Amino acid sequence: xxxxxxxxxxxxxxxxxxxxxxxxxxxxxxxxxxxxxxxxxxxxxxxxxxxxxxxxxxxxxxxxxxxxxxxxxxxxxxxxxxxxxxxxxxxxxxxxxxxxxxxxxxxxxxxxxxxxxxxxxxxxxxxxxxxxxxxxxxxxxxxxxxxxxxxxxxxxxxxxxxxxxxxxxxxxxxxxxxxxxxxxxxxxxxxxxxxxxxxxxxxxxxxxxxxxxxxxxxxxxxxxxxxxxxxxxxxxxxxxxxxxxxxxxxxxxxxxxxxxxxxxxxxxxxxxxxxx
Amino acid sequence: xxxxxxxxxxxxxxxxxxxxxxxxxxxxxxxxxxxxxxxxxxxxxxxxxxxxxxxxxxxxxxxxxxxxxxxxxxxxxxxxxxxxxxxxxxxxxxxxxxxxxxxxxxxxxxxxxxxxxxxxxxxxxxxxxxxxxxxxxxxxxxxxxxxxxxxxxxxxxxxxxxxxxxxxxxxxxxxxxxxxxxxxxxxxxxxxxxxxxxxxxxxxxxxxxxxxxxxxxxxxxxxxxxxxxxxxxxxxxxxxxxxxxxxxxxxxxxxxxxxxxxxxxxxxxxxxxxxxxxxxxxxxxxxxxxxxxxxxxxxxxxxxxxxxxxxxxxxxxxxxxxxxxxxxxxxxxxxxxxxxxxxxxxxxxxxxxxxxxxxxxxxxxxxxxxxxxxxxxxxxxxxxxxxxxxxxxxxxxxxxxxxxxxxxxxxxxxxxxxxxxxxxxxxxxxxxxxxxxxxxxxxxxxxxxxxxxxxxxxxxxxxx
Numbered sequence: 001x002x003x004x005x006x007x008x009x010x011x012x013x014x015x016x017x018x019x020x021x022x023x024x025x026x027x028x029x030x031x032x033x034x035x036x037x038x039x040x041x042x043x044x045x046x047x048x049x050x051x052x053x054x055x056x057x058x059x060x061x062x063x064x065x066x067x068x069x070x071x072x073x074x075x076x077x078x079x080x081x082x083x084x085x086x087x088x089x090x091x092x093x094x095x096x097x098x099x100x101x102x103x104x105x106x107x108x109x110x111x112x113x114x115x116x117x118x119x120x121x122x123x124x125x126x127x128x129x130x131x132x133x134x135x136x137x138x139x140x141x142x143x144x145x146x147x148x149x150x151x152x153x154x155x156x157x158x159x160x161x162x163x164x165x166x167x168x169x170x171x172x173x174x175x176x177x178x179x180x181x182x183x184x185x186x187x188x189x190x191x192x193x194x195x196x197x198x199x200x201x202x203x204x205x206x207x208x209x210x211x212x213x214x215x216x217x218x219x220x221x222x223x224x225x226x227x228x229x230x231x232x233x234x235x236x237x238x239x240x241x242x243x244x245x246x247x248x249x250x251x252x253x254x255x256x257x258x259x260x261x262x263x264x265x266x267x268x269x270x271x272x273x274x275x276x
Numbered sequence: 277x278x279x280x281x282x283x284x285x286x287x288x289x290x291x292x293x294x295x296x297x298x299x300x301x302x303x304x305x306x307x308x309x310x311x312x313x314x315x316x317x318x319x320x321x322x323x324x325x326x327x328x329x330x331x332x333x334x335x336x337x338x339x340x341x342x343x344x345x346x347x348x349x350x351x352x353x354x355x356x357x358x359x360x361x362x363x364x365x366x367x368x369x370x371x372x373x374x375x376x377x378x379x380x381x382x383x384x385x386x387x388x389x390x391x392x393x394x395x396x397x398x399x400x401x402x403x404x405x406x407x408x409x410x411x412x413x414x415x416x417x418x419x420x421x422x423x424x425x426x427x428x429x430x431x432x433x434x435x436x437x438x439x440x441x442x443x444x445x446x447x448x449x450x451x452x453x454x455x456x457x458x459x460x461x462x463x464x465x466x467x468x469x470x471x472x473x474x475x476x477x478x479x480x481x482x483x484x485x486x487x488x489x490x491x492x493x494x495x496x497x498x499x500x501x502x503x504x505x506x507x508x509x510x511x512x513x514x515x516x517x518x519x520x521x522x523x524x525x526x527x528x529x530x531x532x533x534x535x536x537x538x539x540x541x542x543x544x545x546x547x548x549x550x551x552x553x554x555x556x557x558x559x560x561x562x563x564x565x566x567x568x569x570x571x572x573x574x575x576x577x578x579x580x581x582x583x584x585x586x587x588x589x590x591x592x593x594x595x596x597x598x599x600x601x602x603x604x605x606x607x608x609x610x611x612x613x614x615x616x617x618x619x620x621x622x623x624x625x626x627x628x629x630x631x632x633x634x635x636x637x638x639x640x641x642x643x644x645x646x647x648x649x650x651x652x653x654x655x656x657x658x659x660x661x662x663x664x665x666x667x668x669x670x671x672x673x674x675x676x677x678x679x680x681x682x683x684x685x686x687x688x689x690x691x692x693x694x695x696x697x698x699x700x701x702x703x704x705x706x707x708x709x710x711x712x713x714x715x716x717x718x719x720x721x722x723x724x725x726x727x728x729x730x731x732x733x734x735x736x737x738x739x740x
Binding site for chain 1: 280281282283288290291292293294295316317318319331336337338604605607666671672674675678698699718721728733735736737739740
């Protein structure tokens, strides 16, 4: 109604210029979720999927142009504001508490966080690169802690909520190709397991997702063969199904569960001689 | 003040939103919450007992001020029947305080768990709306703290514009800190109740219209499932106060233990478990069975005496009855229609609900009269409250049907009540309040709350 008086109009409390998500009602319920690392790959596809399933979303990434394009792609066809964009570098930990508060106010609550920000700097088989290793741990692991620890506290108090962490099969064993990446993902897997053990008793679900190879930008950086690679769409299908069923841990593609079972139990005396 | 992230829901358990919980103990605490909210860029909503069926006491992602710790009755003058309370005092506390001295709250809701702060914010009515008006008409004065920190004392004479806007103002102008109410003198702990059946909607409305002047209270139950000639059939309960002398032993009947609802049925079965046994009947077939049995049982016209508490607080008779509606909870759709258009509008709505196979499981009718509060829901006519079960499968269909209901109510000059309706849009709200009223409320809002700190999910929905 364009001719309606707007006696209550004011800028949103967070001072954002984006439209606010439509209010939730019992007949049009809205779950509210944050996706950290949403601009491309699995993140972008998951954002599309969750918006279609009725979520209001805060999409976080470093690249503003990609975020805005994605938000438009989501909001325009639905003809309402379902996705909001927030530019943020997951390694900028100091920014998190304020940004989180702002997002929760903008969304009108919080039911879900998906952490999938990840960087990968393979050093090469015979090279060592501390700067790359450090960056991977800073984003993939400490970035996750910076977001998930305040959210875990909120969910524990609220006695509800869902945390999804995108780790990797690479965290299951330390291998020759990329020690820093293996470490960051092993740390993330363990961190998520610890959160799960803390939070399950408070009614909070923690889902660890371990993708194998996914056909994204990151895969182009990988060296060697990439067996059982899945499309981001297939990975998102698996993740969404696991979220609905409130699972604890999934591999995508699921065959990695059996591959990693063998690899995890392979004696070091053999494993250290392999080129895998 | 502690601020814990907490999940809140509404009375119908149909909507959930997490907020930062704050439990103030004084007006100063409320003011510091306002200051903190401003600093953090958050909004604030007051919450009493959370007995609204909609989003009135929810503020997802903001601060919720739960006023249950401010629950002292600070003054009781039993000669004049005037009581001063903090906003977190419940109707249960209030009637238990005044009833043994021969007084009763002039206006009460269907549950005694509601707080006075919430009752004033929604400007509640009871089964005597046609006679006693809303609770606001019995407020002698109140004090409220505004987000600016100013403490305002208002009465029909003093700060009258705020008095008539804050009562029924949905907690969006300020927060009540002290409320002074006039009680009603009673001469017995019992009411004389007449109950009779009504065969269809026309007779139901006629009974309310014709019966109201003869009684102090009148309420109808409506069968949401019966169709054809019996569309809108039900039962009327009408009650009057006993005159002085009619009750031989008023001291005895006014004792609290002779008022309260027994916690067990036939002395053995705990009522706390009853909602599990109702649950299998909250579907179309089960409700048909219950309604039919109830209607047949009501065919005998009868007269009896009942305690005030038992007559008024039907919703408390089965504790946690609302849980019997299952995971999706329930929503209540209440429409207020002028007496001239009510029959045709509700006939259309009832038929629509039958066509959609979405009948209401509980229907309640009342007789109303207008009042002079700014955001009033009252009309010279009737109200019909309908409880619908919410489920995964019915949501979309129910949503479309209620939008159609809104259109019918607007076209017939009707109004809505924001302790109840959860789906009303901003456009519909503007249409029934009128632009002038909304602009007037907006102006007061700007004056009382210049930074827009007071906001609830309800406010964003209907004024967004």
